[in-house]
Amino acid sequence: MRKTFLEYVAEDLLKKYGTDLSRITLVFPNKRASLFLNEHLARMADGPLWSPVYTTISQLFRDRSERVVADNIKLVCDLYRIYVQCTGTTETLDHFYGWGMLMLSDFDDIDKNLADATDVFRNLSNIHELDDVSYLSEEQREVLKRFFSNFSDDYNTELKNRFLQLWQNFGNIYNSFNAHLQEEGLAYEGALYREVVNNDLATYDADTYIFVGFNMLQKVEQKLFTLLAKAGKAKFYWDFDRYYMEGANNEAGYYIRQYLEAFPNELFNRDDEIYNNFRTEKVLRFISASTETIQGRFVGHWLQNEDFVRAGRKTAVVLCDENLLQTVVHSLPSEVENVNITTGFPLAQSPVFSFVNALINLQTIGYTKSAERYRLQYVRAVLRHPYSLFLSDNCTEQLRALEEHHTYYPSRQEMAVDEGLTLIFANLEEGVADVQTYHAKLVDWILSMLKTVGKSTQETDDHLMKEAIYRMYTLFNRLHELIVSGDLSVDLITLLRLITQLVQSTSIPFHGEPAIGLQVMGVLETRNIDFDNVLLLSCNEGNMPKGVNDASFIPYAIRKAHSLTTIDHKVAIYSYYFHRLLQRAQNITILYNNATEDGHTGEMSRFMLQMLVESGHKIERLSLQAGQMPNVLQPHAVEKTDSIMQQLMKLDKLSPTAINRYLRCQLLFFYNTVAGLKESDEETDDIDNRTFGNIFHKGSQLIYEQLMDANFTVSENAIKDFLADKSALLRIVDRTFNEELFKVANANQHPQYNGLQLINRGVIISYLKKLLQMDLSLTPFRILAMEKPVEQEVVFDVDGKAHNLTIGGYVDRLDEVEEGNGKVIRVVDYKTGRKPQTAVAAFEDIFSGDKVTKNHADYYLQTFLYAAIVRDSLKWNKQKLPVSPALLFIQQASAEENDPVLRVGKERISDIAVYHNDFWAHLKALLSEIFNKERAFMPTKDRERCPRCPYRQVCYQ
CATH class of the missing domain: 1.10.486 (PCRA; domain 4)
Incomplete structure (x- = not known):
């Protein structure tokens, strides 16, 4: 079985130092590798073992300073105060926070690269000041000249002035900030590192410091390595492969090639068993996927290979995009008993x-x-x-x-x-x-x-x-x-x-035993650790390598001239991570998102392309497809089974609203009226249309109950007196809000109105005023009923048998007015919405589902029904007066010559008797159709209504 890099290190340590490693300190880039190396040492040792000290490079520096690395909140807050003192700015900390993090990054980079901050931040706004830069090499001076030549023309532009003004303060900010932190015994990481390597009194107690698996080294780390190497206290183990070390064009070996001579490797560089594994036989698959989620779900399919599961810690799922973590965790199959997750769950x-x-x-x-x-x-x-x-x-x-x-x-x-x-x-x-x-x-x-x-x-x-x-x-x-x-x-x-x-x-963080079970990791956690089976997810350009972020207050040319970190070789860091992860693996599957949406480029990583061209490996190219095709859901007819017919025949009363539901959509009628599925009440702070209408109706009822005399007559003076009393209308509206919205019994108290309620309250007050002003022209008139039930029993045919059903509902207002040479009873239905632009052209439109939907013919059916019932009623029409159906659209109530009486085409319906027989015939035929067992409940043809339907989720299953 092929050994891992850490096993070679453990074997070499035991060979050179024996089992007493107590005076040795092993230094790693991160903590995780030390856990694996410790397990290898314990397993390989012949007897009892004195373990070495394990530490990270960061902790090695921190242990040699009395100062403490402060958290970013503290650092940015302190830096903000220094920034304000030096610049006199009025920027808030919120705006500064991002800048502060950028400044800290720049300061950290300066210190970790041991640059002279005074020289870096020197005011080079004038190109002639370049004459006094003898500390720079000729190449560095040329770089700076090219940069500042851009400032020689049109010097006084606003952008350049602001940049140079800010630039002039950086030196003061840097020095003041570091002095402040020094007083408090605090530091940012770069400042602490710099202090340690420049401190000749710093002590290194271990006999030997062994640095394992490093790649890119900052200048402070290189200086520390050099100091310890010269003292005879440093040894180095480098993890690489000849595949990318021998080719100068391969960026993965860029850094280690520079360090091998100064910091020689403890292992033999030409040992093919250790350092020539990338070209060994591997099973390689590149898989494209259309979404990120489908990649996460693929983990379960990949782990169906029992060998991968049995391999335990030799199997790794590596996330180039750590946002996939939740999907991956939920996709792990039950066969995976032990999982170690190194990436954290977002708080x-x-x-x-x-x-x-x-x-x-x-x-x-x-x-x-x-x-x-x-x-x-x-x-x-x-x-x-x-x-x-x-x-x-x-x-x-x-x-x-x-x-x-x-x-x-x-x-x-x-x-x-x-x-x-x-x-x-x-x-x-x-x-x-x-x-x-x-x-x-x-x-x-x-x-x-x-x-x-x-x-x-x-x-x-x-x-x-x-x-x-x-x-x-x-x-x-x-x-x-x-x-x-x-x-x-x-x-x-x-x-x-x-x-x-x-x-x-x-x-x-997730807690677990790192040396046991499947490893789910981010890219950085894979350093120094080898796996036999690797599944690399979301290996797209932008994820691998990570989007190169060169955001900095220090321009590129100046960074390069002073040997600070630039973007030139940042790709090399990720190239090393990528190739090192795969070099000893045997079974490799790499997925990438090929969709060009949601911020994804749809490009595989450049490292994958490089492997396709240079590696010489046979790479299988596959595409990941969903196992199911999406079904376009359509509403389906509901047949009238025996059980449905039983529910239907139990109906003893139908309202015009229910009949209109049937005309709009037969399935809507079925779910609401037959199946009894009531629409959900959406909880909202707003007043919906139904509640608004209820408040208006209740308000008008209360007003006219006050205005009517003992003979139910409303006079002109009664309306004028009511309108003159400004508080009367307000009291009634507040009472209706209490009863219809707030459900409070006390008429004098109600919860405080919110903004939308105040607006609706004002609108309802204006509507009621319009109603009263319009009714002035009708005075005197009698009100026969308000919010009263108007019903009639209807007999119709069902399968050749007579079936009776009560039809009716509550009429908004029934009044008796003078019209022409006599009296007329009006069946008035209030509407608080806008008047439809399209009128009913023919009587048959009232019973047409298409017309009901498009021009609100349902308004007509309801008012026609009430008018037809009143026309025949001895209770409401003892004198056999003409009955007119009327729709009063309150928004247009103040318009001149507004006549609420309905029209069919251009014909004004002065008396419903004209359509009396036809109306009942059509209604009975419609009821027979509803109760006809052979007629299924069909979906509406107007599918534009479906997205707004409360039964859509039920209907489309």
């Missing part, structure tokens, strides 16, 4: 972040300080969150009460009914003297919430939840320390944005 994708976000919104944008009330939509977000149940068992009950009464602005007193809800709806304003104190109290409040939820989840088996809560608590605890100490002094908006940025950059 921003955990439920605790949505919980914290909801809490912050509740106390900030969700709280009206002047009214001391919360907005329902933010209260709802908190009370619905599952983590709130760890604080109070009354969350669901409280939310239900608010929604039932349409309380859109609950007070703190209304919500704080128990200890948990009192904590949620705490008064953060109390005793707060300034903004900084409020921020500290807000963050402390979040901490208390997280602490309470964390204690309640200790008994659960959800380790991810507990770890996420802990990470969030740690982050907010650090923020609290910085706010209290005065290091973080910002406005509220900046604080909230900063919290979001910090959470998005934080991940939750």
